[in-house]
Amino acid sequence: MHNKSLTELAAGLRAGEFTSVELTQHFLDRIEKYDESLNSFITVTPEIALAQAAEADAQIAAGTAGPLTGIPMALKDIFCTDGVKTSCASKMLDNFISPYNATVVEKLKAAGMPMLGKTNMDEFAMGSSNESSYYGAVKNPWDTERVPGGSSGGSAAAVAARLVPMATGTDTGGSIRQPASLTGITGIKPTYGRVSRFGMIAYASSLDQGGVFARDAADCALVLGAMAGFDEKDSTSSEREVEDYAAGLDQSLQGLRIGVPAEYFGEGLDEGVAASIKSALDKYKELGAEIVEIELPNTGLAIPSYYVIAPAxxxxxxxxxxxxxxxxxxxxxxxxxxxxxxxxxxGFGSEVKRRIMVGTYALSAGYYDAYYLKAQKVRRKIKDDFVQAFENVDVIMGPVSPTTAFKLGEKSDDPVSMYLSDIYTLAVNLAGLPAISVPVEPAEGLPVGLQIIGNYFDESRLLNVAHQFQQATDWHKQSPEGFGG
Amino acid sequence: MEWETVIGLEIHAQLSTKSKLFSGSSTAYGAEPNTQANVVDLAMPGVLPVLNIDAVRKAVMFGMAIEADVPDVSVFARKNYFYPDLPQGYQISQFDKPIVGLGHLDIELENGETKRIGVTRAHLEQDAGKSLHKDFAGQTGVDLNRSGTPLLEIVSEPDMSNAKEAVAYMKKIHSLVQFLGICDGNMQEGSFRCDANVSVRPKGQAEFGTRAELKNINSFKFVERAINIEVERQIDVIEAGGEVVQETRLFDPDKDETRSMRSKEEANDYRYFPDPDLLPVAITQELRDSVRAELPELPEQKKQRFINQFELSAFDAGVLTSNRALSDYFEAVAEATGEAKLSANWVNGELASHLNKAELDVTESKVSAEQLTGLIKRIADNTISGKIAKDVFEAIWNGEGDADEIIEAKGLKQITDSGAIESIIDEIIAANPGQYEQYRSGKDKLFGFFVGQVMKASKGKANPAEVNRLLKAKLDA
Structure with missing residues (x-):
């Protein structure tokens, strides 16, 4: 059951092959059995999950079920859940039981998805390795001596190990795409404003955006459709109508113009990763797409700009x-x-303190212009780069991360080298664009993610482009060993 | 040496919106602590502010009323500091892009001249909650009912040169916000409060002296006293060879002194930056038009209208339009009676003195506009004299009923029947033969004596004009 896609699970539920309670119990058993080695959950909520599953079964029986009814999911522990601990992986909120639900939580609840629990993450979403959690590091299911990426490492690891069919994440500087890349699953960060931030504990408000981890793009399309949309409780959410993402998946890629920025293939990119990305681009050519070399000249400024704005x-x-x-x-x-x-x-761990101090400094009297204001100007230049590029291309492709999953502890004493690993993902947040990570050919046995960046609110095309690749490849179907196949 | 004072005021007016600036909680005053604070006001993790458009409209209306620049875009910024009654750890305020830009207001000086006071800006911001230090045995209680209530901070130019001008300006703003219906002006409940920036300099000097900021002054009386005391203090400091330091001072009305709260060095660095949770506020032409359509008659316009329509003196019209409720009260009475001047005299006379004595606002008056209308009608139709009317007013004030009931019950109806008056006159002449003889032999002054006697005999109810006419006829016959 755990290797089925959401569409297959939905079909199975409707056909009566299994009930939601059975399905939910199956995943709860898998969490029980395998999560000790991964540490991907902070809180598991079996009673809630099974009660919601029973409700879902009733809806299925009554014929009032939607496409996701009865399929269990997990939430990054950054989404507030009424009556359930919401810790943001911090000692600061270890005792915090939220009195309300995030809008995303309400929406997935309304879609009939039972909640299995809350997943581990970097403390307050600050980190790229999931080592800054108060509840301990999450391990990568492909190699438990390696990191799953961060900050949504728990959600990524749980989906990769098939402990849950899908999980939510948030992405402020790559926190969905990078762990998706490092764990071999599909993860989409939508356009800023597409998914409500209400109830999503804020790290950097102008950059934070909720999104989805699933096995493939088709699954992401289904869940994103349920999560997205205007929310009157979030002034920065978009009033634009949500497209039917699943409906556009099957379009041909003939004539698709793919922009490939030279800046994403420079120094620091691991050779194995580069080779995997290039072979994926070759596959796209086979599918009828055209590769266009483009320039994003301000790419190098994304890291300094981000590491002023986000901490501020x-x-x-x-x-x-x-x-x-x-x-x-x-x-x-x-x-x-x-x-x-x-x-x-x-209450706060060292990475959180570091960023609070950096941000306080950047905003303080006498430094504001030199840091915060300058960073905002750079941010506009980075955005302009993308706007120009999208005049000539439909999507932009490159690596998500310069390397495959690194070893636990390898970078935890060197924050700057950790920050540098975000080089390909930060600019997308600064510009507010949507992007997806898609598993391509692994390098030395470890997953590699292809990053596809779309124009504003072009999630439909992103998912279509990812889905067509997945129709032609099997990388997204590979799963790590040691988790019961 | 001669000294010159420079004063600027920062007035905080609580906007009378139903809900808070960024949340749906009620803004009603006086509820049980923390019953009007939802997850947004409590700053729970993950919550987001949503701007209350009614507060924006009220701020724009204020801008229009002071003929200010209201820019197309204004921006909310976070003002960062820690305090237990500030749940977010920052106040959402406005910094370099306020909703209302430069405007002005004219005040009347004691010598009858007017002076134009510049209003630098007005911006929207959240109020904080309240810290309660009593009743918690060494701990502090926090009540977040007020947290997030919308304030309009109105910052003046340093255009006032003495405490009286500052009070006149504050009163003018107080009256204006009430006229506009954007603030209830209740100073006891803190809906209208003020900080004063005060400095002194030798007369003729161009540069400003170092200023002190007097915090949270919540009455007109205290503003005047606090400023005068602070001016004296600063002059004393300088004349003793010292220097005024830039600092925040608190006025203590019990001790009649100001004392230092914190100096410039101890001041917070608020690290303002644009609030990323809120979009810049766009003031569209549509919004401007719809606010302008709701803009009520302003005090100055109303005053002119009263002068023209009711033929009042500028002084009377000015007094009557100093307060919206008072002007409404007057207008209701004047319209209903058709006796504008008489109405103005009564509102500015008896009514004002009774309200003053009882320390009541016109909205709390014990004589309603309808009741005063009833009384004035009886004066106008000669049912009672003006003198008797004062007694009737007193009786209405004391809750004895309406004018007609009281006149009836006490038999105060004026005697206009000439037969009745003549017979009183005859009695008086008969009872005072000596005075009568003297009058007849040319002592005209005694006429007043006879009027007085007749009025006394009629218990004040005889129509004085009628008494005069008939008495003259009898005595001179």
Whole structure:
């Protein structure tokens, strides 16, 4: 059952081959059996999952079920869930039971998807390896000595190991695409504003965007359709209508113009990864697409720009975590200042503190113009690069990450080298564009992801382009060994 | 040395919207602590602000009323600081792109001249909650009902040169926001409060002196006192060879002093930056048009209209339009009675003095506009004299009923019947033969004596004009 696509699972549920309760129990059993080695879940919610599954079965029996009814899912622990711990993988929120549901959670609930639990992540989504979690690192199911990527590492690892058919993620600088790439699954980060951010704990508000991990593009299309849409509770969400993503999957790629930026194939790109990406591009040529060499000249500025803007926003976003109303509060504070200082010093991990300090500095009097304002100007240049490029091409392709999954601990003492691994993903967030990671030929036995970047609100085309590749290849069907096939 | 004072005010007016600036919670005053705070006001992780368009409309209306520049785009910014009654850890405010730009307002000076005061800007921001230090045994309680309530911060140019001007400006803004219906102006509940920037300089000097900011002054009386005390303090400091330091000071009305809260060095670096959760606010032509259509008559316009329509003096019209409720009260009475001047005299006279004495607002008046209308009608149709009317007013004020009921019950109806008056006159002449003789022999002054006697005998109810006419006829016959 766990190797079936969402469409197959939906068909099986309708045909009565299995019930949602059976399906849900199956995945709960797999989590129970295999997650100890992966640590991909922070909280597993069997009672809720089975109760929701029973409801789904009733809907299926009554003929009122939708396409996703009864298929279980998991949520990155950044999405607030009413009555369930929502920790953001931080000691700060270890005791936090959310009093409300995120809009994404409401939407998936309305779609009838039972919630298996909340997945592990980098603390407050800050990290590229899922090693900064208060609940310990997540391991990559392809090699448990390696990282699954981050920050949505738990969701990626759980989907890759088939512990769950799909999971939600968030992507601020690559946090869906990079772990999808490193674990050999499909992950889409939609256009900024496509999915509501309400109830998604903010890291960097102008960059954060919710998205989907699944085995393939067709599955992503189904779930994204259920998640996306305008939300009056999120002023930055788009009022644009949501397309029927599944409907466009089968279009031919004949005449598709693929832009390939020279900047994405320069120094620092692992040779094996480069070879895998090139062979994927060759496959696209076979499918009728045309490769166009393009330039994104400001690519190199994405890292410094991102690492000013994201910390600046996070330094304010995380101020509410002050120990006053919820979350960690230090023991026996002597006064207000002591309470703030110790609660926050104890509650936050080192990467979070580092980014709060960087961001506070970048916004402080006398430095604002030189850092924050400059970074915003660079951000506009990066966006302009893409806007120009999309005048000539339909999609842009390149690697997601310069390397395959690295070893646990390899970069955890060197934050800058960790930041550099985001080089191909950050610009997309700065520009607010949609992008998807699609598994291509592995390099030395480890997954490699092809990044496809689309124009604004062109998710339909992204999914179509990814799906056509997956119709012609089997990379997305490969799964790691050791998890019961 | 002669000193010159420079004053600028920052007024915080709470906008009278039903819900908060960025959440759907009620803004009603006085609820149980924390019952008007939802997940957004509590700044739960993951929540987002959504702008209340009604607050935007009210701010734009204010901008129009002071003939200010209202730019096409304004931006919300985060002002970062930690405090327990500030749940987000930042206040959503506006920084370099406020919703209302430069405007102005004219104030009347004591010498009758007007002075134009510049309004630098006005911006929208969230109010904080309240920290409660009593009743928590060494701890602090936090009430977030007020948290997120919309404020319009109105910043003046440093155009005022004494405390009286500052008070006149503050009163003018107070009256204006109430006229516009954008703020209830309730100073006890903190809906209207003010900070004052005060500095002194030697007369004739072009540069400003170092200023002190006086925080949170919540009455007109205190503004005047706080400024005067602070001006004296600054002059004393300088004349003793010291220097005024830039700082925030708190006015203590009990001790009649200002004292330092924090100096410039201790001031927060608020690290303002545009709030990424909110889009820039676009003020479209459509919005401008629809706000303009709702723009009520402004005090100045109303004053002119009262002068023209009701033929009031500029002074009377000015007093009556100093407050929207008062002007509405007057207009209701004037319209219903058709006696504008009489109505103005009564509203500015008896009514005003009763309200003053009882420390009541016109909206709390114990004599309603309908009741005063009833009274004035009886004066106009000569049912009662003006003197008796004052007693009737007193009785209405004391809750004894409407004018007609009281006149009836107390038998206060004016005697206009000439027969009745003549017979009183005859009695008085008969009872005072000596005075009568003296009058007849040319002592005209005694006429007043006879009027007084007749009025007294009629218990004030005789129509004075009638008494005059008949008495003259009898005495001179």
């Amino acid at each position: 926003e996070c330094s304010a976003n995380l101020s509410r975590l002050d120990g006053v109303r919820y979350g960690h509060r230090c023991e026996d504070p002597v006064d207000l200042e002591d309470m703030y200082k110790r609660s926050r010093a104890e």
